Amino acid sequence: MRKKLIATVLAGAFGFAGASFAADNSVEVLHWWTSGGEAAALNVLKGNLEKQGIKWNDMPVAGGGGEAAMTAVRARVTAGNPPTAVQMLGFDILDWGKQGVVADLNAVAAKEGWDKTVPAALQKFSKYNGKWIAAPVNVHSTNWVWANKEVLAKAGVTSDPKNWDEFIAAAEKVQKAGFIAIAHGGQPWQDATIFDGVVLTTGGVDYYRAAFIDLDPKAINSPTTEKVFQRMSQIRKLVDKDFSGRDWNVASGMVISGKAGFQIMGDWAKGEFLNAKKVPGKDFLCYRMPGTQGMVSFNSDQFVMFKVGSDKADAQAKLASAILDPGFQSAFNVVKGSVPARTDVPDTAFDACGKKGMKDLAEANKKNTLVGSIAHGHAVPASQKNAIYDVVTRHFNGQIDDKKAVADLAAALKQ
Amino acid sequence: MAERRSTGLRAERIILYAVLLCLAGLFLLPVYVMLSNSVKPLDEIRSGNLMALPIVWTIEPWLTAWSTAQIGVQPTGLKPYFINSFLLVVPAVAISTLIGALNGYILTQFKFRGANLLFAAMLFSVFIPFQIVLIPMAKTLGILGLAGTVKGLVFVNVVYGIGFTTLFFRNYYAAFPNELIRSARMDGADFFGVLFRILLPSSGPIIVVTVIWQFTNIWNEFLFGASFSDYSSFPITVALNNLVNSSTGVKEYNVHFAGAFIAAIPTLVVYLVSGKYFVRGLMAGSVKG
Amino acid sequence: MRAGVLPKLLLSPSVLLVLVCVYGYIMFTIYLSFTSSTLMPSYEWTGTASYQRLFAQENWHVALSNLWVFASLYIGVAVVLGMGFAILIDQHIRAEGVFRSIFLYPMALSFIVTGTAWKWLLDPGVGLEHTMHDLGWESFAFGWIKDSDMAIYCVVIAAVWQTTGFVMALFLAGLRGVDAEQISAARVDGARTWQIYLHIIIPQLGPVFVSAFVILAHMAIKSYDLVIALTNGGPGRSTWLPSVFMYQYSFTRNEMAIGAASAVMMLAAIGMVVLPYLYSEMRKVKNG
Numbered sequence: 001m002r003k004k005l006i007a008t009v010l011a012g013a014f015g016f017a018g019a020s021f022a023a024d025n026s027v028e029v030l031h032w033w034t035s036g037g038e039a040a041a042l043n044v045l046k047g048n049l050e051k052q053g054i055k056w057n058d059m060p061v062a063g064g065g066g067e068a069a070m071t072a073v074r075a076r077v078t079a080g081n082p083p084t085a086v087q088m089l090g091f092d093i094l095d096w097g098k099q100g101v102v103a104d105l106n107a108v109a110a111k112e113g114w115d116k117t118v119p120a121a122l123q124k125f126s127k128y129n130g131k132w133i134a135a136p137v138n139v140h141s142t143n144w145v146w147a148n149k150e151v152l153a154k155a156g157v158t159s160d161p162k163n164w165d166e167f168i169a170a171a172e173k174v175q176k177a178g179f180i181a182i183a184h185g186g187q188p189w190q191d192a193t194i195f196d197g198v199v200l201t202t203g204g205v206d207y208y209r210a211a212f213i214d215l216d217p218k219a220i221n222s223p224t225t226e227k228v229f230q231r232m233s234q235i236r237k238l239v240d241k242d243f244s245g246r247d248w249n250v251a252s253g254m255v256i257s258g259k260a261g262f263q264i265m266g267d268w269a270k271g272e273f274l275n276a277k278k279v280p281g282k283d284f285l286c287y288r289m290p291g292t293q294g295m296v297s298f299n300s301d302q303f304v305m306f307k308v309g310s311d312k313a314d315a316q317a318k319l320a321s322a323i324l325d326p327g328f329q330s331a332f333n334v335v336k337g338s339v340p341a342r343t344d345v346p347d348t349a350f351d352a353c354g355k356k357g358m359k360d361l362a363e364a365n366k367k368n369t370l371v372g373s374i375a376h377g378h379a380v381p382a383s384q385k386n387a388i389y390d391v392v393t394r395h396f397n398g399q400i401d402d403k404k405a406v407a408d409l410a411a412a413l414k415q
Numbered sequence: 416m417a418e419r420r421s422t423g424l425r426a427e428r429i430i431l432y433a434v435l436l437c438l439a440g441l442f443l444l445p446v447y448v449m450l451s452n453s454v455k456p457l458d459e460i461r462s463g464n465l466m467a468l469p470i471v472w473t474i475e476p477w478l479t480a481w482s483t484a485q486i487g488v489q490p491t492g493l494k495p496y497f498i499n500s501f502l503l504v505v506p507a508v509a510i511s512t513l514i515g516a517l518n519g520y521i522l523t524q525f526k527f528r529g530a531n532l533l534f535a536a537m538l539f540s541v542f543i544p545f546q547i548v549l550i551p552m553a554k555t556l557g558i559l560g561l562a563g564t565v566k567g568l569v570f571v572n573v574v575y576g577i578g579f580t581t582l583f584f585r586n587y588y589a590a591f592p593n594e595l596i597r598s599a600r601m602d603g604a605d606f607f608g609v610l611f612r613i614l615l616p617s618s619g620p621i622i623v624v625t626v627i628w629q630f631t632n633i634w635n636e637f638l639f640g641a642s643f644s645d646y647s648s649f650p651i652t653v654a655l656n657n658l659v660n661s662s663t664g665v666k667e668y669n670v671h672f673a674g675a676f677i678a679a680i681p682t683l684v685v686y687l688v689s690g691k692y693f694v695r696g697l698m699a700g701s702v703k704g
Numbered sequence: 705m706r707a708g709v710l711p712k713l714l715l716s717p718s719v720l721l722v723l724v725c726v727y728g729y730i731m732f733t734i735y736l737s738f739t740s741s742t743l744m745p746s747y748e749w750t751g752t753a754s755y756q757r758l759f760a761q762e763n764w765h766v767a768l769s770n771l772w773v774f775a776s777l778y779i780g781v782a783v784v785l786g787m788g789f790a791i792l793i794d795q796h797i798r799a800e801g802v803f804r805s806i807f808l809y810p811m812a813l814s815f816i817v818t819g820t821a822w823k824w825l826l827d828p829g830v831g832l833e834h835t836m837h838d839l840g841w842e843s844f845a846f847g848w849i850k851d852s853d854m855a856i857y858c859v860v861i862a863a864v865w866q867t868t869g870f871v872m873a874l875f876l877a878g879l880r881g882v883d884a885e886q887i888s889a890a891r892v893d894g895a896r897t898w899q900i901y902l903h904i905i906i907p908q909l910g911p912v913f914v915s916a917f918v919i920l921a922h923m924a925i926k927s928y929d930l931v932i933a934l935t936n937g938g939p940g941r942s943t944w945l946p947s948v949f950m951y952q953y954s955f956t957r958n959e960m961a962i963g964a965a966s967a968v969m970m971l972a973a974i975g976m977v978v979l980p981y982l983y984s985e986m987r988k989v990k991n992g
Contacts, residue, residue: 028646034485035661042488057646060487061653063660064936064956068641071549071955074744075642078553079562083645095743095958186850186939242829244850244939249663271663382958383742390763393940397852435792439806442865445821446809465824466835514718521715525707533719535982540726541922542974546950547967550745550960551729574725577718606710635814637929652814659820675817682812690805697877 024311026055027319029303030076031087032069034062037271041335048322054315059083065189065376077101082306084316088134090125090377091385093304097128103305103313105132108320117342118324119361121370122300125378134302135323136341138333139361142266142373143197143289143297146252146273149282151179151261160287164201164231167290171238174261181238183260185246188389191396192375194235194264195228195388201291202228205369208297212379212388213372220410229395229402235264236396244397255284264289266299266376270353271337286353288360296364299376300341380413387412453477453672460668476667480674486657493677496654500634500681502565503650507572508629514573515580515625516618520610522581523588524596534585541578545638548575556643563645571643572633580625587621588614620696623689631682651678730971733964741960754961763941764966767949770856771924774945777860779920785864786871786916787909791901793872794879804876808869815866819933822862823849852942855935859927859943862934867923871916878912879905914981925974946970 027049033042046056061069070092076082082101096102109115109132118126118136126134145167152170155177161167175181184190199208203224210219219225240260243251252272254260263269273284280286287293303323305316322328329340334349339357343365347358364370372378377385391412395405452460453476455469482492522534552571553562561567591614599613637652644650655678659671686693737755740748758764789807793800810818825831828847836844848854882905890900928947935943937952944952946966954963 032662034487034657035664036485036490037664038661039485039488039490046488056488058487058489059646059649060657061641062657062662065662067956068656071638071951072642074955075549075553076563076645078550078744079557079643081557081562081645099744187936188938188940242827242847242850245935247666249666253665268663272665275665382956386952386957390941393938397940397942399852399940431792431795431797435797435803438789438792439803442806442810442869445818445825445865448825449817449821464835464838465830466832517714518718521707521711525705525711527707527712530707533715536727537718537722538982539975539978540722542925542971542978543726543730544925544947544950544967544970545928546947546954546963547729547733548725549954551732552725555725574721577722581718600705631812635816637814637816652816656816659816671820675820679813679817682814683809686809686812687805690808691801693808694804694873694876694880697873698881 023314024309025053025315026057027084027312027315028057028059029085029087029319030059030061030069030073030083031303032060032062032066033087034060037275037335041332044328044331044335045322048325048328049319052318052322054318077306082308084308084312085135085303085305085319087137087301088304089299089301090372090379091381092377093125093134093302094128095381096304096306097133101307102128102133103307103316105135105305105317105320108132108317112321112324114324114342117344119341119343119365119370121298121365121372122341124372125300126302134304135320136300136302137323138329138336138338139298139300139341140266140268140338140373140376141296141298141357141361142193142375143200143292143295144265144267144269145197145287145289146255146263146265146269147285147287148255148258148261149285151177151255151258152285155179155261157261160285161290163291168234168238171262175238179258180240180254180260181262182235183251183254183263184235184239184243185248185251186239186244186393186397187246187248188393189375190248190251190265191232191393192385192389193266193373195232195392196297196373196375197264197289197292198228198231198235199374200295200297200371201289202231205295205371208371212374215380215384215413215415217410217414220413221406225406225409226402229405232392232396233402236398266373267339267353267357268337270351271335274337274351280352286356294360294363294367295369295371296360297371297373298361299373299378301338384413449672449676453669453676455669457665457667457669476669476673477677479667479670480658480677484658484670484674485661486654493651493654493658493674496649496651497677499565499648500650500652503568503572503640503648504630504633507569507576507633508626510569511573511576511580511629512622512625514577515584516615516622517610518577518581519584519586519588520614522585523591524609534581537578537581539578540575541582543575549638549642553643562643563648565644565648567643568639568648568650571639572629572636576629576632579628583621583625583628584618587618591617620692620698622696623692624696627685627689627693630685634682654678733967737961737964737968739961741964743958743960745960750961754965758962758965758969761962763944763949763952766941767944767946770943771945773856774860774863774927775921775924777857778863778924779917781860781864782868782871782920783913783916785868787875787906789868789872790875790879793876804869804873807872810866810868811870813866815927815929816933818862818866819930822858822865823934826858826861849935850939852939855939855943859931859934859945863923863927863930866930867920870919874912874916874919875909878909882908914984918978918981921974921977925970 033039049056061072066089073086114132122136122139126132126136151174155174157170157173161170171181199212207219207224210216211225248265249272251263252265252269255263256273256276256278270286278284305320308316324342326342326345329342329345330349333340334354339354339361343362347355350358374388391405391408394400400408448465451468452465454472454474456471456473459470480493482494483490484492522530556562556567561570595613596609599609604612635652637656640650641653655674658674736745738749738751740746740750793803826849828834828850833844833846849858886904887900890904926947927945928951931937931943931945931948937944937948950963950966953959953966
């Protein structure tokens with residue numbers, strides 16, 4: 001009887017001790033990828049983790065390119081129960097790093113050699129105070145033009161425009177032929193996405209950096225800025241009258257269906273074309289904003305790892321590692337339309353436009369012409385990004401003229 | 416209105432009905448658009464007219480919205496989140512109605528210093544915007560250990576329902592005939608006796624008003640639901656937002672409309688079934704200020 | 705009856721919750737508006753800097769002028785229509801229940817559903833304008849929602865549609881509460897129906913106007929979801945309301961101090977409007 005009692009107590013004690021050392025093999029991921037295509041891409045990651053015995057708890061909050069999600073994150077962190085990982089862009093990552101609530105991924109990063117394989121311009125956003133805090137999933141780029149080959153042929157546009165003036169001429173030809181020249185959705189971030197490309201083609205990388213990353217007042221107040229806004233006005237004349245508020249993928253649809261000739265949009269647009277079973281080179285063309293070949297304005301979705309309890313740390317590390325896994329990087333980005341965040345992933349699985357994107361990225365990384373997108377939070381932090389949105393969208397909607405736009409921009413970005 | 420003679424007023428009646436029918440048509444227009452487009456196949460929506468009746472009728476969008484639509488990484492449809500919303504709304508409505516009744520009773524039947532001020536303070540609380548609440552409430556929920564749970568959401572919705580529920584019951588009980596209460600007291604009824612045996616049984620109309628108001632507001636609430644829940648507890652409004660606001664891919668408008676309707680069915684049922692009692696409840700005193 | 709310990713005790717949870725979760729948070733927000741908070745609250749005092757920056761924001765002035773337009777139209781039209789509908793329904797019509805349900809049901813829908821449905825109807829490319837063109841009325845134009853100057857009126861339309869039924873229910877209840885004897889007496893004196901409404905019934909509806917005003921004002925302040933679903937604040941920033949401004953600056957733009965300052969301004973404005981009503985409510989206690 002006594003032996004049984006001791007045995008029971010000992011078993012209970014070991015059981016208790018065992019339980020307290022048991023790791024929580026689950027990760028909660030907050031993101032805004034809720035459409036079919038995006039979910040398919042994310043499911044690759046989920047599947048890879050499940051093979052390692054880690055459960056994926058999904059916390060999707062859609063809308064506004066992450067607006068609602070970022071608000072939810074604030075509440076979660078304040079309440080003391082942050083998700084394991086949160087999808088984030090650019091300066092938001094660094095802002096959270098400053099709050100001191102993020103995890104340290106240096107162990108995983110060192111083991112897998114992230115410092116060598118992730119482009120330096122991306123690392124700027126993945127690290128805080130020398131510590132890795134986020135795992136980049138992809139690299140999108142915003143200075144692209146997408147065109148319907150048939151519409152262009154019907155309009156008499158025979159060659160790809162090599163510079164701005166040729167681009168405008170081609171667009172005007174399309175417009176005269178009865179099509180919509182540029183399919184555009186009038187939302188502040190879309191107006192700003194066009195702005196990225198126009199800034200690059202008008203002033204080059206040096207001007208881009210000086211004015212919109214370093215916020216040098218001389219650069220902002222220079223005649224180049226006025227030229228940028230003049231060119232934005234030229235674009236304004238080439239969109240249809242119902243552009244306001246249109247969603248970007250509806251605009252892509254206009255190019256796919258042959259209503260419009262061009263769309264100036266980031267490479268996530270490629271996904272729409274591929275979904276509609278269009279073939280790059282045959283049905284649609286993809287090239288850099290004329291005048292920006294050799295430069296890449298990028299944005300990168302990264303999963304920021306928050307400080308979670310020690311029982312979850314192991315699963316979190318595995319998640320980070322799975323994100324940077326070359327196989328995953330290839331599979332995910334083929335579906336998503338972007339290019340891998342590591343430069344050592346083979347491009348065999350990618351379509352023609354994807355291959356071009358990867359080549360351009362590698363080249364820009366080498367030549368140091370890889371700059372963060374203004375429109376997507378990789379040039380300046382949220383407060384200034386939105387101030388730029390204000391000016392760009394007011395100007396695009398005709399509420400202020402070119403000169404006033406320059407003045408407003410200078411005032412908004414004053415340090 | 417009292418009696419009216421029907422002879423000689425035929426023209427007026429015809430105009431009256433005509434106007435009412437026009438207005439009714441206008442009011443039904445958005446719902447008609449949502450419903451008719453939720454049973455069309457997608458290509459018909461893209462090529463056709465939003466206001467036309469379907470050429471091909473299909474129930475696919477409804478089935479998709481319910482059980483296979485993409486809400487997050489898994490195609491679960493709205494079903495699991497429908498249940499989450501019920502788990503949130505039922506306790507929250509029950510508790511906040513009870514609190515409203517209790518507060519209304521105390522504020523009208525008992526005299527003490529500051530009673531009026533307290534009521535005014537509770538009433539003003541209905542105007543607090545969500546944006547102010549987010550961060551401090553997150554901290555509070557964290558401290559209370561309720562973060563990310565349905566209980567936490569119930570707590571938040573109950574707190575911000577105190578203002579209106581107290582208002583409804585307080586005005587109702589203020590108009591309650593005092594003789595009944597006085598005689599019950601003389602018969603020895605204590606605090607709870609008066610509340611449970613005299614007041615509550617006659618509170619039918621105002622209970623309906625309160626329940627309708629709270630049910631609608633809490634069921635349709637999005638911002639708290641997105642911020643204070645976690646992956647296991649978020650309500651249907653968050654799920655619907657994920658369905659409708661996904662940023663890439665073909666927008667399946669028919670599924671979106673079906674989903675919006677599914678999310679709206681409980682509140683619609685509540686309104687349609689109890690509309691009559693709603694007006695009666697309002698009549699019974701909450702309106703008289 | 706004098707309050708003993710029990711009633712005060714039972715009231716205190718509500719009082720405590722409101723004190724902390726409403727007034728406490730308001731105090732916190734007021735404090736934040738004097739700090740350098742950006743992404744999250746910071747406690748570094750900066751004086752009135754945030755208020756100065758607030759008033760320098762063009763977005764704030766757009767939001768304020770939109771609020772003025774929106775609130776006055778929304779409240780005015782909803783009250784007039786609500787009262788009108790109530791009077792119409794009060795005429796002993798058949799199928800009163802059906803009509804009442806038709807006007808009342810929009811209140812059951814969330815702002816997100818309302819915004820989405822109306823966004824479609826008002827879109828010139830696919831909604832009303834497109835339908836009219838298809839039906840042959842080529843010159844019909846209703847592109848307000850794409851027009852910077854007119855888009856705010858679309859928000860008014862959707863909001864009025866949503867709440868008029870509720871206001872109607874309030875007025876219907878009020879109408880039916882008027883003393884029937886006064887009306888019969890007036891009839892006997894030969895008064896026409898419209899005169900009875902104008903001179904006897906409507907003047908007695910004071911409390912209903914006040915209740916309707918409070919409820920509508922409260923919805924106007926909280927109209928964030930509707931604006932976002934309908935226009936997302938656009939075209940550009942032209943349909944911003946203070947609720948949108950507060951959200952954008954507190955969260956999206958990582959300018960929490962400015963967001964807090966705007967919230968303080970809004971609360972002060974609401975206070976000024978609502979305080980007279982609260983004062984009158986405070987005095988209307990009937991007890992034994």
